[in-house]
Amino acid sequence: MALSGCPFGVLVVIVVLLAGDVVMAQRQWLGTLNKYDPPAPLPKKNVKDPLAPVDHFDKCQVAHNEKILCGTVDITDQQCREINCCHDGRQCYYGKAVTVQCTKDGQFVVVVSRESTLPPVDVNSVTLLEMNDVACSSVDATSTFAIFQFPMTLCGTTVKLEEDGYVVYENHMSSSYEVGVGPRGSITRDSHFELLFQCRYSSTAVEAVIMEINALPPPVSVAAAGEIRVELRLGNGKCLSKGCVEEEAAYSSFYAAADYPITKVLKEPVYVEVRLLGRADPNVVLNLEHCWATTTPNHQSLPQWDILVDGCPYHEDGYKTTIVPVRGSSGLQYPTHYKRFIYQMFSFVDQNAFSPQKDRIFIHCATAVCHQSSMRSCEQPCRRQRRSVAAAKSQNQEALVSSKEVILAPLKSFSADEPNISSALKKWER
Structure with a gap:
């Protein structure tokens, strides 16, 4: 040729x-x-x-x-x-x-x-x-x-x-x-x-x-809030040795406030962690009820794209979000106080013209604290019909947490x- x-x-x-x-x-x-x-x-x-x-x-x-x-x-x-x-x-x-x-x-x-x-x-x-x-x-x-x-x-x-x-x-x-x-x-x-x-x-x-x-629009800052103390942060750890597991290494360190807005390219993995703060009860389980993305800090703004629905990857997304189990071997004092998932960076598209918008992404998660016992499970099953978790949630134990800004490279x-x-x-x- x-x-x-x-x-x-x-x-x-x-x-x-x-x-x-x-x-x-x-x-x-x-x-x-x-x-x-x-x-x-x-x-x-x-x-x-x-x-x-x-x-x-x-x-x-x-x-x-x-x-x-x-x-x-x-x-x-x-x-x-x-x-x-x-x-x-x-x-x-x-x-x-x-x-x-x-x-x-x-x-x-x-x-x-x-x-x-x-x-x-x-x-x-x-x-x-x-x-x-x-x-x-x-x-x-x-x-x-x-x-x-x-x-x-x-x-x-x-x-x-x-x-x-x-x-x-x-x-x-x-x-x-x-x-x-x-x-x-x-x-x-x-x-x-x-x-x-x-x-x-x-x-x-x-x-x-x-x-x-x-062109890329100028960056704008965003803050997260919630009724209970829940934090959403993004992992930035790297594999530095042979045989390293990338999913584990990614959560070994996190972006600091001064690092935002951070930049990601299309399809690049975004490592998300949501954690419960200020609790020392090993029977408390943090669940993610719904996670989604918007182009503004306002969690109710449109357009939106679902990432997790009822704690499970959004089934209409061809690039399924990956749930990362947080096990007892993770080294964390209270593994049930953490939830982790990985989604691949995307760009919002104009709903009418289907033209790409070079925009920013904000991640929002509606969380719930569940108190598990021998009589009550806090599991969020994704491969079988979902059991009611609502009954397991205590009053006033819900929170909405949002990420700081992630901009499309x-x-x-x-x-x-x-x-x-x-x-x-x-x-x-x-």
């Missing part, structure tokens, strides 16, 4: 990249690059700096059987890097980014990597917004890359002439995503990929411009010239 390129990114960031005066693809759908000549320097554009990456990531670490050739067979290492591709000493190939190229004969070449966003995007769901011609579909696709090549006169491309003499061709592509619809709100855990890209032509140079969209896309990426990419990939 072969092709060639220039780069991209995704989220309230603009990345400007230069393409050679001929950028080609070497698989039957593009002609041959005869001679590489670096383009003349273009005037500097006023662009925003990309968001600061977290950890090191090498976009050129592509498995041999997933490599797509970039440029001609005889392209040199320097020429390969000039067009923002990778070279392993033998061949030039596309990296794990989004690459936009502008050919001299007036065609767009766009190569989208699955790992160009965090979490990874389903490249088979990426399409141009206008699909009025067979040429607008991807010309090739694997589980890792999707490749588009189409004339600038098709697929909804707009054209304009700028005062500086550039002719600008612009198009837009996006991905589809799965939406979960509930009675009081809708969510998604899939990456929503949007790319606005341009090719700018002058008499001396070719320029590929990639614009990132989808910007949908981070990585342009071909960005060297870094969050290490969470592999960890939370499904």
Whole structure:
């Protein structure tokens, strides 16, 4: 498989990249690059700096059987890097980014990597917004890359002439995503990929411009309260040794008040603990009757998404919440005073347009204190018909507790010239 390129990114960031005066693809759908000549320097554009990456990531670490050739067979290492591709000493190939190229004969070449966003995007769901011609579909696709090549006169491309003499061709592509619809709100855990890209032509140079969209709203604080002393906190412990159990390690430490708002990416596990404070009775059991999420600190606000219903994972959620048992071996003095569960981070979706909202999440839990004895069980069974727990609850032993703010991480896309990426990419990939 072969092709060639220039780069991209995704989220309230603009990345400007230069393409050679001929950028080609070497698989039957593009002609041959005869001679590489670096383009003349273009005037500097006023662009925003990309968001600061977290950890090191090498976009050129592509498995041999997933490599797509970039440029001609005889392209040199320097020429390969000039067009923002990778070279392993033998061949030039596309990296794990989004690459936009502008050919001299007036065609767009766009190569989208699955790992160009965090979490990874389903490249088979990426399409141009206008699909009025067979040429607008991807010309090739694997589980890792999707490749588009189409004339600038098709697929909804707009054209304009700028005062500086550039002719600008612009198009837009996006991905589809799965939406979960509930009675009081809708969510998604899939990456929503949007790319606005341009090719700018002058008499001396070719320029590929990639614009990132989808801003994140500013953070707002939130406080938790309840009639009885109940606290909801989020675990942040890490596995540091071989054989470590991640679910156990996660609850070994917790975010402090100063850490909020905390940021999570789509599908990243969120480790929730609710605990009863100020009680020393081993016969007291804390139960979670109902846990749900909203986009504001107000537990009654809409939209809402259920996480636990009657103490059990919400059955309409395709990514079932995991109940984490707190056993006597946990080392806690009163294990029955604790409840733990794990849900995967999601984004609320507009109920009418089903468009993702880059928003914040607040978790709320309605809790109840149950006094167990030989005659009364406080168990919350989830695999058989639920017995009445209401009779086991004492008066005034209920409380509502809420988390502080959890914000959805910007949908981070990585342009071909960005060297870094969050290490969470592999960890939370499904």
